[in-house]
Amino acid sequence: MKMTGAEIIVRLLEQKGIEKVAGIPGAANLHLYHALKESKIKHVLARHEQGAGFMAQGMARTTGRAGVCFTTSGPGATNLLTAIADAKLDSVPIVAITGQVASAAIGTDAFQEIDTYGLTVPITKHNFLVRKPEELLTIIPEAFHIAESGRPGPVVIDIPKDVQQQSCTFEAWPVFKEPGKGRPVTTNEVREIALRINEADRPVILAGGGVNTEESAALIIKLAETNNIPVTYTMRGIGCISPNHRLSLGMIGMHGTRYANALIEEADLLIALGARFDDRATGVSSNFCQNSEIIHIDIDASEINKIKKADYSLNASAEDVLREIIPFIQVNKREQWIDRFSELKSEMPYVSAPEEGEDIFHPLNIIKSVAHHVPEDSIISTDVGQHQMWVAQVWPFKNPRTFISSSGLGTMGFGVPAAIGAALANPRKKVVCFSGDGSILMNIQELVTMSENNLNITVLVFNNQSLGLVRQHQELFFSKNYMATQFEAKPDFPAIARAFGISGMDLTTSANPLDDLMNALEHPGPVLVNVPINTSEKVLPMVRPGAPNKDMIY
Amino acid sequence: METKNQLIIELHVNNHPGVMSHITGLFSRRGYNMEGILCGTIGEGETSIIYLLVAEDEKLEQIVLQLKKLYDVLDVKVRKNYDHAVFYNIEKLLAKGGV
Numbered sequence: 072m073k074m075t076g077a078e079i080i081v082r083l084l085e086q087k088g089i090e091k092v093a094g095i096p097g098a099a100n101l102h103l104y105h106a107l108k109e110s111k112i113k114h115v116l117a118r119h120e121q122g123a124g125f126m127a128q129g130m131a132r133t134t135g136r137a138g139v140c141f142t143t144s145g146p147g148a149t150n151l152l153t154a155i156a157d158a159k160l161d162s163v164p165i166v167a168i169t170g171q172v173a174s175a176a177i178g179t180d181a182f183q184e185i186d187t188y189g190l191t192v193p194i195t196k197h198n199f200l201v202r203k204p205e206e207l208l209t210i211i212p213e214a215f216h217i218a219e220s221g222r223p224g225p226v227v228i229d230i231p232k233d234v235q236q237q238s239c240t241f242e243a244w245p246v247f248k249e250p251g252k253g254r255p256v257t258t259n260e261v262r263e264i265a266l267r268i269n270e271a272d273r274p275v276i277l278a279g280g281g282v283n284t285e286e287s288a289a290l291i292i293k294l295a296e297t298n299n300i301p302v303t304y305t306m307r308g309i310g311c312i313s314p315n316h317r318l319s320l321g322m323i324g325m326h327g328t329r330y331a332n333a334l335i336e337e338a339d340l341l342i343a344l345g346a347r348f349d350d351r352a353t354g355v356s357s358n359f360c361q362n363s364e365i366i367h368i369d370i371d372a373s374e375i376n377k378i379k380k381a382d383y384s385l386n387a388s389a390e391d392v393l394r395e396i397i398p399f400i401q402v403n404k405r406e407q408w409i410d411r412f413s414e415l416k417s418e419m420p421y422v423s424a425p426e427e428g429e430d431i432f433h434p435l436n437i438i439k440s441v442a443h444h445v446p447e448d449s450i451i452s453t454d455v456g457q458h459q460m461w462v463a464q465v466w467p468f469k470n471p472r473t474f475i476s477s478s479g480l481g482t483m484g485f486g487v488p489a490a491i492g493a494a495l496a497n498p499r500k501k502v503v504c505f506s507g508d509g510s511i512l513m514n515i516q517e518l519v520t521m522s523e524n525n526l527n528i529t530v531l532v533f534n535n536q537s538l539g540l541v542r543q544h545q546e547l548f549f550s551k552n553y554m555a556t557q558f559e560a561k562p563d564f565p566a567i568a569r570a571f572g573i574s575g576m577d578l579t580t581s582a583n584p585l586d587d588l589m590n591a592l593e594h595p596g597p598v599l600v601n602v603p604i605n606t607s608e609k610v611l612p613m614v615r616p617g618a619p620n621k622d623m624i625y
Numbered sequence: 626m627e628t629k630n631q632l633i634i635e636l637h638v639n640n641h642p643g644v645m646s647h648i649t650g651l652f653s654r655r656g657y658n659m660e661g662i663l664c665g666t667i668g669e670g671e672t673s674i675i676y677l678l679v680a681e682d683e684k685l686e687q688i689v690l691q692l693k694k695l696y697d698v699l700d701v702k703v704r705k706n707y708d709h710a711v712f713y714n715i716e717k718l719l720a721k722g723g724v
Contacts, residue, residue, distance in 0.1 A: 188643055192650040197696040200643060217696060373690035 072242075076204035077106035077235040080168065083211040084112060087247055089139050091495050093117050093126035093488075097143025098183060099170030102235035104141075115495060115524060118516040120147050122488040124154020125514070127165045129492020132475040133450055135284060137164040137218040137226075138492060144171045145183030148229075149190070153482055155225045156194040160479025161307060162280055164223035166214050171231040174202065187229040196224030201231070204239040212247045220251035221388075222281070222371040253370045253388040256395050260385055264366055264392070265399035267383055271340035271364075273408050274300045277323065277352075280307030280478075281345015281369060282389050283471045288312065290393035291344065297397065299405040300342070301412050303331040305352045306463055306478040308345075313469040320412070321421065324352040325614045326460045329419035332620040334412055338363045345369060345389040348378035349479065354620035368392050419625075421464075431585055432578070434461045434533055434604050440585060441503060441531070442466050444592050449501040450475065450493045454486035454510030457539040458531075460610040462505050484513030487530060491517060494526040501527060503592070508534040508558065515567065521597040522572035528597050532564050535604040543609045547624065548616070557606075568599035577601040630682075631660060633707045636675040636692065637700040640666050644697045648675065651695065657688050661712040672699065678712050681705075 074082070080103060084092070093115045096104040107114055117123035120142040127138030142151050148169045158165045172181040188200045197217050199210045207230075214226040268274055278291055288311040295302050295318045302312050303320035312319050320331035332354075335341065341363045346352070353359040356378050367374075367381035368389045375384040385392055424435035431437070438461055451466060453459040453476040468474050475493060477485040490504035511532050521528055533539075542556040565575025576591050578584040578600060591598045612625035638644050645664070652659050661678030679688065685703070692701050 189646060192643075192646055193654040198643075371694070373687060373694055375690075377687060 073238050073240045075102065075106065075236060075238050076201075076207055076230065077102040079204060079207045079239075080211065080230070080235070081106045081110045081112065082244070083207070084139060085110060086244060087212075087215055088136075091115060091130065092139045092141060093123040093492065093495075094141030095120055095123060095143065095147060096141070097147050097170065099144035099147075099172055099232050100141055100168075100230075100235070101170075102232065103168070103170065103230070115491070115520065117488065118519055119514065120150035121154050121484065122491075122514050122517040122520065124151045124158070124165070124167065125485055125488035126492035126495065126520075127167070128154060128158055128163050128485075129452065129475060129489035129494075130496040131158075131163050131165050131223075131492075132489070133472050133493045134496050135164075135472065137166050137215050137223075138496075139166050139168065142167065142169050143183065144169065144187065145185050147183075148185060148187040152190060152194065153480075155191060155227065157477050157480040157482045157485065158225035159194050159196065161477065162223050163225065164218035165225045166218050167225065167227045169227060169229045170235070171200070171229045173233040174231045175233070177231065187227065191227045194225070195227050198227040198229065200229045201234050204234050204237050205241060207234075208241060208245050212245045216248050216250065221253055222369075253391065254386075256385065256387045256392050258395070261392065261395040262399055264368075264383055264385065265396050267340060267364065267366060268298060268300070268342065268396075269399075269401045269403070273338045273411075274298070274340040274342060275320070275335050275338040276300050276302040277335070277341055277343045277346050278302060278304040278308040278311045279344065279346025280305065282393075283308055283311050283345075284390065285471055287345070287390040287393060288471045290390065290397065292316070293397055294393060294400060297400050298403045299409055301334060301409075303327070303335060305346050305349065306476065309463060309474045310468040310471040314467055322463055324354070324620065326464060326610050326612070327352075327620075328421055329612050329623050329625060330412070330415040332614070332623060333415050333419060335360060336362075336621050337411065341365045343367045343369075343379075343381075344393070347371075347374045353378070354614050355617060358619040432603060432605070434458065434608055435465050437531070437533075437588070437602055438462055438465050438505070440588065441592065444589050445501050445503060448473065449503060450490075450497060452476065452486045452490040452493060452502065452504045454504075454506040454513075455481045455483045456507045456510055457535070457543065457608070457610050458505045458507045458510075458533040460540070464610075483510040486510060487514050487521070488517045490528050490530070491521055491524070491526060494528050495524070498527075501592075502529070504528055504530045506530060506532050507539060508532055508536060508562070508564070509538045511564070512562070518568060518571040518573055518597070518599065525596050527595060529592050529594070530568075530597070530599040532599060532601050533604045534564065534601050535606045535608065536561060537606055539604075539606070539608075540610065542606070546609070547613070564601045565599060573597040573599060575599050575601075579603045630680060631678055631709070632681050632685075633704040634677040634679055634689065634692065635702040635704050636677065636698055638673050638675055639697040639699065640671055640673040641697070644673070645675075647695050647697060648677075648692070651691055652688075655687070655691060657684055661715075663711065676707075678709075
């Protein structure tokens with residue numbers, strides 16, 4: 072066979088089963104776009120490369136398979152960096168294919184030349200600079216394999232213009248390997264861990280992003296129910312167990328439940344599954360679970376003992392370990408421990424909101440109303456800030472991969488393009504994007520992409536006319552010095568939405584705001600709804616930065 | 626010469642222009658110290674050996690685990706027995722009076 076580099080890329084993406092790609096063309100990837108013309112792959116034109124990166128993430132986070140985005144060299148690649156770094160911190164598999172100036176021009180400060188390879192070294196799982204078209208036959212399958220294997224992550228393939236243009240001859244297409252799932256676990260290893268669990272008096276499970284899949288979630292529930300182990304989760308673990316399950320402690324950490332943060336400190340055994348002891352989850356890590364033994368199971372060997380020294384650890388897929396361990400787990404009622412859990416739960420009730428009739432615009436009430444109204448398998452994306460924490464606290468997530476949010480990097484501007492990616496990958500599902508009047512402006516241009524593709528997305532802008540979560544820190548920890556967090560200009564977001572070609576609605580002026588909100592949710596195409604929020608509302612409870620988790624402000 | 630609780634991490638790596646930046650980038654990104662580095666190709670030039678002189682401290686376990694994750698790193702060994710002279714007399718590499 073004889074093909075150009077660009078044709079090889081497109082054929083290989085088709086063979087990998089990629090149906091949709093987000094991106095923006097430019098001088099250094101025009102050959103790739105030229106080859107895409109002949110393909111059945113649907114290209115979704117983003118309006119900023121960061122948007123394209125988050126669309127790829129939206130596809131990946133909801134399916135577990137690598138999402139793909141294309142950008143040109145120079146500014147195309149630099150604009151993409153935040154989305155790549157975000158994917159790295161949240162272990163999201165994406166493959167970013169960036170155009171590069173012609174090989175001969177590399178190093179000459181050519182037009183739109185930057186060192187994409189160098190810039191992406193610290194924020195990717197791996198990156199490649201392709202030197203010859205025939206290398207694409209090994210690099211592209213390898214990039215997907217790296218992105219999707221073990222602990223997933225972003226991979227960048229930087230491809231000079233001439234490599235896309237040149238032809239090469241080759242004998243056969245490469246084979247895409249199945250993603251690696253980690254080493255097999257032995258019965259002895261599993262028995263050891265099972266013994267610790269069976270002998271513990273006060274065990275707690277901490278579930279992270281590594282177990283946020285349907286298979287793992289079912290196994291966690293089985294383990295927890297068999298042995299009566301309370302389960303808490305990090306933000307990336309949301310969806311692995313329903314918050315209404317009798318053994319669910321809700322989310323741990325800075326804005327988690329008080330009883331999760333309290334009960335975990337009374338545990339004699341912490342079972343961390345696919346979790347990395349992030350500081351937003353643990354607070355000051357040296358104070359975290361000082362008196363409990365720790366079992367840490369993670370597919371990434373470097374996470375074990377990185378933050379917390381584990382007493383027992385297994386470097387393997389948590390799903391595999393769970394499957395193997397369950398037959399060795401004894402049935403145990405643990406009445407005392409479960410009683411203690413119930414006691415704490417009633418002593419420290421969850422975040423409270425006024426009765427719905429009293430304040431329908433209370434952010435928690437709005438979130439609950441929306442949750443009652445949309446199908447259970449809806450996908451919820453958020454931006455970053457107070458609205459994100461409120462959704463994490465009260466949305467009744469029952470299914471893995473339904474909450475997509477920038478957890479590790481905390482990137483404002485994530486919500487809208489990630490919702491687009493989610494909608495592209497799940498055309499039959501309802502997608503709701505919760506955003507804020509701060510965050511939405513960071514990628515508002517993607518409302519055009521939403522409009523152009525007529526996606527079934529409802530964007531709710533929680534509008535408190537401020538950078539609410541930062542303002543909250545200033546209120547609590549910086550003597551109410553609201554430096555640079557209160558907006559003076561008040562954009563008319565529904566008008567902006569309409570200008571971009573999607574429906575816009577403002578509940579501020581609505582006679583029947585709840586009815587209007589429900590109508591907006593039922594509207595089949597893209598809608599933006601402005602939801603006025605009282606500026607003084609705070610995300611509570613909260614761990615003061617630098618304080619131990621159990622001392623929460625509430 | 627005293628070895629100051631240092632040791633050598635021996636890396637067997639793929640040999641292409643980006644490999645060194647992955648290794649040095651890992652050290653700067655994660656705040657590890659590297660006291661010395663020595664590198665050369667082996668065999669047909671497809672792969673290289675890199676010797677990193679590092680402090681023997683509590684970060685060592687993490688450094689080794691993070692290095693093992695790098696795609697182009699084929700093998701990692703920790704060596705306590707080495708001739709440290711090469712690192713402390715580096716200026717002798719160039720002949721006296723040479724340019």
